[in-house]
Amino acid sequence: MLLATPAFAQTKTTNQGITATEIVVGTHQDLSGPLKTAGVPIANGLKLAAEEINASGGIHGRKIRLVIEDSGYDPKRALLATQKMIERDKIFSLIGALGSPTVMAGQDILLDAGITQLFPGTAAEFTYKFDPAKPQERLKFNNLLPYVESTRAAMKYMVETFKPQKSCIMYQDDEYGKNVLEGFEKQLAAMNLKPATITSYKRGAADFSSQISKMKADGCDLVMLGTVIRETVGAMIEVKKNGWDNAKFLASAAANFPDVHVLGKDAVEGLYAAAAFEVPYEDTAKGRVKDWITAYKKAFGSDANTQAVIGYNAMMTFAHYAKLAGKDLTGQKLLDALESGDVYQDIFGSAPTKFSKTNHLASTVTQVQKIENGRWVVVKGGLVF
CATH class of the missing domain: 3.40.50.2300 (Response regulator)
Known part of the structure; x- marks a missing residue:
């Protein structure tokens, strides 16, 4: 009887979007609306990270294929974009999606489909707090400052x-x-x-x-x-x-x-x-951050900024835990890796990222x-x- 109660129910996860050669992930950004100055660099950061990961051999040999949809910072468009990515693109995870109202609009259908909602471009509480009696809510994680x-x-x-x-x-x-x-x-x-x-x-x-x-x-x-x-x-x-x-x-x-x-x-x-972290400026950056700024400018013809860091970190954090999940990647194994307590450290001096079975927020250091x-x-x- 205890095993049948919601608190002990198994979280349903998906294995869609995984083939022998690729992992399909998605995001929705504001590319045309009031937050496009944030959405465009976040999308660019996601792209740059995916290209870097793929150039180094991918995740256990699988390349990342990134699907990007434009929400226009409109909850209705975000919902339609989320439905499209679930049903047509068959995404494995949603990564770095921008905006509290837009992320909230598609969250329920995403989690119901067993798809992880990872590291959105909003630090609202609903993106990481979860009710143990609702097992699908375990699929959401955030690495931004709440x-x-x-x-x-x-x-x-x-x-x-x-x-x-x-x-x-x-x-x-x-x-x-x-x-x-x-x-x-x-x-x-x-x-x-x-x-x-x-x-x-x-x-x-x-x-x-x-x-x-x-x-x-x-x-x-x-x-x-x-x-x-x-x-x-x-x-x-x-x-x-x-x-x-x-x-x-x-x-x-x-x-x-x-x-x-x-x-x-x-x-x-x-x-x-x-x-959460120091804003990267080209004339003061050093080491790997300087190299990253140079690569970003070469790829997109514009200066990297904080939003680009957020997008880049979202994809790199996903790659870290997807690799930790092993060669036989599944939704359940990714969830286990995320909740394992293993630490990811970015190149920008942010507080270390660490999750557990009871805490899906990376850090509160301000x-x-x-x-x-x-x-x-x-x-x-x-x-x-």
Whole structure:
């Protein structure tokens, strides 16, 4: 009777997408919508890693075939793309898919098909937290810095360092933004503080004048931004327009990308953000990271950035655990390898990746970075909530 209960049920895994010569994997990215500045380099990073793996002999002799679909950062398109990759392309794993609402849209059908959802381009809790009573949820893993824990670690640092009197937040009203809100509220409560202003905006909004005006009028002196790239820039431009220069602004890890200072220029100088690893810049990179930046630029004609790192790491992490699973690769053997506790270390100095049967999140180690002279620099590292 115990073996028949959900908590002890076997996770169904698929073996589709594996032949004697290849492993078919898929991803959906925003290649044409509001997050295309993130989706394109993530896709490029995935491609570069797959080509590197294939050039070195593949995974036990099997080459990776990567299927890329454009979601346009639209949940409906992401769902259709996921269905297509499951049913027509017969993917073995979904790797590095971008966006909280878009990943969530296709997650259930993916897991029901027994396909692993690996290392998406969102750190929302639903991508790694799982209910032991729902065995299919074991198929999701994440190696990005989680929004709740990283927000808590960064907020703790900012409050202890600057001792604000009124901490406020503006967040995107979706699963991602609510994760940032949760971290913000929980950390203030843990420090016996209360938020002064909580305001939100709808995904895709471009006008933040009312939110910024309200927080300034309320006297906020520390503002948490649960925003993504374009929205972070838009909010900070509005801050500049308002002449609001007596507050500190902290963005979530979803804004820790070079696009922010490239697009925002002077408006984002002094902005803080939670971060997982140092942003790679060509003139300061060394060793393997320098070689990687050179290879990326040669392949795609553009500079590598943080999103490219995320895509590259997602594919390299998959390859590590797929190799660990052995020559006779199956869905179950990949799952066992992922949950084995074996450690993967990337070339970028990120915290080591390690999963277990009860923890499908790689790490919560957080940095706080700040934009100084047009680039992200590390202010404080090794923060652990």
